[in-house]
Amino acid sequence: MNATPALLMSLKSRALLGLLTLGLALVLVMGGWHVRRELHLEAEQAETTQQLLPLLYAEPLSRAVAGNQIAAAQRLLETLVSRHELQSAVLKGRDGLRLLSGPDVLPGPDSPHSEFALRLPGDGEELGRVRVVAPELNVWGQLSKPAMQHWLLQLLALALTLGLGAALLIDRLLLRPLRRMASDMERFDPSRPPSEFSWFDDGQPARAPAELQQINRAMAHVHQSVDQQLQRKQREMRELSAQVAQQARALHEAQAALDLKQRELAQLARHDALTGLANRREFDDALRREFKRAQRQQSRLALAVLDLDHLKAYNELHGHAAGDEVLRRFARLLGERFKRDTDLVARLGGEEFGALLPGFDIASAQHMLESLREDWRRLSLPHGASPVDEVVTVSIGLAAYGPSHPYLSPLALMQAADEALYIAKHAGRDRLSLAA
Numbered sequence: 001m002n003a004t005p006a007l008l009m010s011l012k013s014r015a016l017l018g019l020l021t022l023g024l025a026l027v028l029v030m031g032g033w034h035v036r037r038e039l040h041l042e043a044e045q046a047e048t049t050q051q052l053l054p055l056l057y058a059e060p061l062s063r064a065v066a067g068n069q070i071a072a073a074q075r076l077l078e079t080l081v082s083r084h085e086l087q088s089a090v091l092k093g094r095d096g097l098r099l100l101s102g103p104d105v106l107p108g109p110d111s112p113h114s115e116f117a118l119r120l121p122g123d124g125e126e127l128g129r130v131r132v133v134a135p136e137l138n139v140w141g142q143l144s145k146p147a148m149q150h151w152l153l154q155l156l157a158l159a160l161t162l163g164l165g166a167a168l169l170i171d172r173l174l175l176r177p178l179r180r181m182a183s184d185m186e187r188f189d190p191s192r193p194p195s196e197f198s199w200f201d202d203g204q205p206a207r208a209p210a211e212l213q214q215i216n217r218a219m220a221h222v223h224q225s226v227d228q229q230l231q232r233k234q235r236e237m238r239e240l241s242a243q244v245a246q247q248a249r250a251l252h253e254a255q256a257a258l259d260l261k262q263r264e265l266a267q268l269a270r271h272d273a274l275t276g277l278a279n280r281r282e283f284d285d286a287l288r289r290e291f292k293r294a295q296r297q298q299s300r301l302a303l304a305v306l307d308l309d310h311l312k313a314y315n316e317l318h319g320h321a322a323g324d325e326v327l328r329r330f331a332r333l334l335g336e337r338f339k340r341d342t343d344l345v346a347r348l349g350g351e352e353f354g355a356l357l358p359g360f361d362i363a364s365a366q367h368m369l370e371s372l373r374e375d376w377r378r379l380s381l382p383h384g385a386s387p388v389d390e391v392v393t394v395s396i397g398l399a400a401y402g403p404s405h406p407y408l409s410p411l412a413l414m415q416a417a418d419e420a421l422y423i424a425k426h427a428g429r430d431r432l433s434l435a436a
Contacts, residue, residue: 026159047112049084053132054116062118065093065127077101080132087111087135091118093128107133272347274324275331283346283354284410290342290358291410294401302357302365302400305417306334309393309429311351313385326381326392327351333379337372362400362434369396369432377430388429397421399435 057080064073077089081101088102107113112134118127270282278286287303294301308330315323327347334345334353344356357365373394381392397420399405399413407413416435424433 022159022163026155030155050112050114050132050134053080053084053114057130058116058118059121061091061130062120062127065091065097065118066120070097070099074099074101077130085135087133089130089132091128091130093118094126097128102133105133107131111136275328275347277331277334277353278344278346280346280348283344283348283356286344286346286356287410287414290356291401291407291413294358298403300359300361300400300402301413302355302360302362302398303413303417304355304357304365304369304399305348305397305414305421306353306355306369307395307421307425308351309388309395309425310383310386311392314383314392317385329379329381330376330394333372333376337368337375360400361402362398362405365398365400366432366434369398373430373432393430395421395424395429396432397424397435398432405435 057076061073061076064070064076073091077091077099078101080086081089086102088100088105090101090104091097091099113132115129115131117129119125120127270279271277272279290301293299308326311323311326314326330353331345331347334355338345338355338357342358346354346356348354355369357368360368373396376394377391379391383390383392386392397417399407399416399420401407401413407416420433420435424431427433
């Protein structure tokens with residue numbers, strides 16, 4: 001067998017194989033799309049059915065269980081399974097009652113399932129629960145259906161018909177011209193350099209068709225320039241690798257600096273820069289969190305609002321730097337007194353501070369805060385501008401959440417402490433006032 005028939009047979013068989021492969025791929029794609037669509041439709045239908053089951057069967061089953069009508073409840077379960085094409089249904093009553101329709105299986109990952117409670121209308125007491133499991137939704141289940149198999153066979157027949165038609169068309173439009181060209185290429189040896197190609201008539205390129213001369217020149221040029229391009233690309237790759245490494249180092253340094261700044265910003269966002277205490281935002285978040293915990297656990301939570309008396313006048317007399325130092329000293333005192341992990345002290349703004357004391361009732365919190373007020377007074381920081389005292393004092397408003405004072409919200413607890421502070425200030429300052 002010479003080279004020309006072998007070449008043509010190879011091209012023809014490869015074209016036919018390619019078209020058959022394309023047809024099979026089309027069948028797989030279309031079949032997969034159809035199966036996926038059917039699975040999606042069945043999943044939607046199963047979900048709708050699962051949502052309707054409590055509406056249709058919860059009340060009849062509840063009445064049957066409440067009336068100890070076991071046979072009626074069993075029939076309802078069997079009707080539920082058969083009518084809605086379910087895999088199984090299990091009813092578990094509160095008194096150990098257990099009824100089963102279908103195999104006793106646990107739902108798989110692809111099995112739609114649901115569970116609903118049994119309650120009589122108008123009665124909140126739960127009589128039992130029903131778990132329903134639908135058949136698994138998977139590809140093999142869809143492919144086993146006769147309708148799906150028939151559809152796939154029709155699609156495969158169509159793909160084969162189109163493939164054979166395309167093969168005949170390729171043979172007519174492509175392979176016949178190639179047969180005429182193959183006789184002129186039998187002497188072609190791709191292992192030789194471009195300058196030694198022998199496909200020209202009489203071995204003389206000058207007498208060859210212009211198209212073949214152009215191909216010869218192009219292949220010679222490619223043969224000569226590939227090595228130059230390869231060397232140039234290798235050189236460019238080395239330079240690019242060096243630049244990438246340099247950029248990676250710079251990016252790593254920038255990322256480290258950015259991480260540091262982000263940590264600093266996160267710290268600033270939750271803490272007061274002057275005193276180092278938590279700021280108002282952190283305090284409000286902690287108040288909401290601890291208030292919910294106190295409600296859930298029926299525990300106690302004390303909240304105090306503390307205000308340094310006449311600090312504005314102190315700043316005007318001694319300067320803001322001295323006033324800032326007073327704020328820092330008071331913050332240190334708060335930090336020394338409230339050291340529990342659950343305690344939180346914060347600067348709420350200006351000369352106002354807050355103390356959140358989980359677990360304290362109003363009496364125990366009052367004792368601690370009175371002691372703190374006395375300790376602050378004993379520091380004897382000269383005021384010089386206070387109309388009521390010679391030293392810097394503090395006024396305190398205290399409120400506490402507990403069984404006797406079940407505030408409705410964190411805001412209500414905060415407002416109660418603020419009102420108590422208002423009373424303390426108007427009663428002469430340097431005192432603690434309790435919320436009503």
